[in-house]
Amino acid sequence: MGTHNDQLIMKGISKAFPGVKALDDVSFEVISGEVHSLIGQNGAGKSTLMGILNGITKPDDGNIYLNNNLVKIDDPKDAFNLNLSIVHQEFALCNNLTVAENIYLGDEPHSKSGFVDYKKMHLDAKYLLDSINVSLGTEEIVGDLNTSQWQIIEICKALAKKPKFIVMDEPTASLDEKQIDNLFDIINTLKKNGIGIIYISHKLKEIIHISDRITVLKDGKINNSFLKQQVNEEDLIKSMIGENILIKNEQQKKIYPKKPILEIKNYRYSNIFKNINIELFEGEILGLSGLLGSGANELLRSIFGIIKQDDGQISLNSEIISINKPRDAVSRGIGYIPSDRKNEGLIQNNSIKDNSVLTIFEKLTNIGFFNFNEATKTTNDYIKKLDIKVSNIDSFVMNLSGGNQQKVVIAKWLAKNCRVLLFDEPTRGIDVAAKAQIWKLISKFTNEGGSVIVASNEIPELINNCNRIITMQKGLISNTFKYEDFNEQKISLNISSK
Numbered sequence: 001m002g003t004h005n006d007q008l009i010m011k012g013i014s015k016a017f018p019g020v021k022a023l024d025d026v027s028f029e030v031i032s033g034e035v036h037s038l039i040g041q042n043g044a045g046k047s048t049l050m051g052i053l054n055g056i057t058k059p060d061d062g063n064i065y066l067n068n069n070l071v072k073i074d075d076p077k078d079a080f081n082l083n084l085s086i087v088h089q090e091f092a093l094c095n096n097l098t099v100a101e102n103i104y105l106g107d108e109p110h111s112k113s114g115f116v117d118y119k120k121m122h123l124d125a126k127y128l129l130d131s132i133n134v135s136l137g138t139e140e141i142v143g144d145l146n147t148s149q150w151q152i153i154e155i156c157k158a159l160a161k162k163p164k165f166i167v168m169d170e171p172t173a174s175l176d177e178k179q180i181d182n183l184f185d186i187i188n189t190l191k192k193n194g195i196g197i198i199y200i201s202h203k204l205k206e207i208i209h210i211s212d213r214i215t216v217l218k219d220g221k222i223n224n225s226f227l228k229q230q231v232n233e234e235d236l237i238k239s240m241i242g243e244n245i246l247i248k249n250e251q252q253k254k255i256y257p258k259k260p261i262l263e264i265k266n267y268r269y270s271n272i273f274k275n276i277n278i279e280l281f282e283g284e285i286l287g288l289s290g291l292l293g294s295g296a297n298e299l300l301r302s303i304f305g306i307i308k309q310d311d312g313q314i315s316l317n318s319e320i321i322s323i324n325k326p327r328d329a330v331s332r333g334i335g336y337i338p339s340d341r342k343n344e345g346l347i348q349n350n351s352i353k354d355n356s357v358l359t360i361f362e363k364l365t366n367i368g369f370f371n372f373n374e375a376t377k378t379t380n381d382y383i384k385k386l387d388i389k390v391s392n393i394d395s396f397v398m399n400l401s402g403g404n405q406q407k408v409v410i411a412k413w414l415a416k417n418c419r420v421l422l423f424d425e426p427t428r429g430i431d432v433a434a435k436a437q438i439w440k441l442i443s444k445f446t447n448e449g450g451s452v453i454v455a456s457n458e459i460p461e462l463i464n465n466c467n468r469i470i471t472m473q474k475g476l477i478s479n480t481f482k483y484e485d486f487n488e489q490k491i492s493l494n495i496s497s498k
Helices: 046-053 076-081 099-103 117-132 146-159 175-191 202-208 233-241 296-303 326-331 341-345 352-357 372-386 402-414 430-449 459-465 490-495
Strands: 007-018 020-031 035-039 059-065 070-071 084-087 163-168 195-201 213-218 221-227 260-268 273-281 285-291 310-317 320-321 336-338 418-423 451-455 468-473 476-482
Touching: 007 046, 020 046, 020 195, 020 221, 035 046, 035 202, 046 163, 046 195, 059 320, 076 084, 099 117, 099 146, 117 146, 117 418, 146 163, 146 175, 175 195, 175 202, 175 320, 221 476, 233 296, 233 430, 260 296, 273 285, 273 296, 273 451, 273 476, 285 296, 285 430, 285 459, 296 336, 296 418, 296 451, 326 336, 336 402, 341 418, 402 430, 418 430, 430 451, 430 459, 430 476, 459 490, 468 490
Parallel strands: 035 195, 035 213, 084 163, 163 195, 285 451, 285 468, 336 418, 418 451
Antiparallel strands: 007 020, 007 059, 059 070, 213 221, 260 273, 260 310, 310 320, 468 476
16 A cells, blocks of 8 residues: 555646636645545536546646656556556446456456466455445346446455555445445545545535545636535535525425326336335426335336336326337337436437437428427527536537536437436436536426426435435335425435345
């Protein structure tokens, strides 16, 4: 492990992209054994700064020093040789390989005879998983696992490289309470071992809890630095945004008397969920909360036809319908916004314009001619509506920050005029201001008669924005809360894995 006084310093870093000054003379450092957090709204420059540190992006200006020696990081290999590891928010895993093979990919232990030593690899992988208190079979195929387990594998991949510094980008985005506590124990162990951690997250409570220092980026410049003792969430929000936004959905209405638009009866899928009965009312925002393994995310996927339930029926406006594939759902006016926007929500190397008009392609294609002006107009409308930061709507989606990518996915469905939208973790890994906008859109959609199911573990957000909340545990519905009975403790207890 690193000696206890390694120091990594980024000095005077600037970077411009066409139309955007992403970073303007930014200096940032991390010392071994500390957690230095980096926060800021989407598009503030955090990812660009980390891209430069990881050798993915070249700075226009500025230098990087390790223990006062100037270092060159031209590609991720250089970063690795400097004992720097990154735990990415978007997972880079091979779905057809095992957990152990993913952790040691490109770095497999070999036996004397030159073959991959699978036994050692699985033992080492188990040791890493044990060291962070996670029981996950090293033989499991990664494609069969869920996002939280992927996050853990990403962390193990970083640890396998025995780094001195680790960048953690939204590491808790897909973890539940217990796993977050676990991760914090892991981080404290890493600190004791002299590893310096750069921690990026939009969850401010968590930032204050885990950081030794906090630096706020705003519009590509450093706006402020705090030591954790001297700061609360409000200070951080003010520093990030310049004002204090409290996210409260004022016109939260109780919508029971209206008729159910969507009814799910006796849904069952393998051993993932069973006996699921849900009514979704017209104009309702229905929260669905359940930790990993509760079946909540899979339930949304089955309503949308990505996976096919084994039992049960679904009706829309009192008419029984069958949904065998996503296309059936879409033709019935049901849309789905996945939590894994990188793999399911967007076509990364298509432009923003193409992505937001994907779902209404038919609508814009008049007698076989694609209507470009109309597409541009639609896109610009939604960019305005969603406040998406882009220099040019023909730019690639993958150049957008996570929160802005999420808005493009939502724009895509709003353009389609759906009646029911299913959101899977819509605010995962995005900043406060973007969260407020996304909830505003959801609420506008329901005020205009649409209905929404939101699967999320951000219980305070659900309490602020939903009409009812259904909790799930181990594949079963554990409770339904009406608006007047919302209570954060009670809801948390109904999703915790006993």
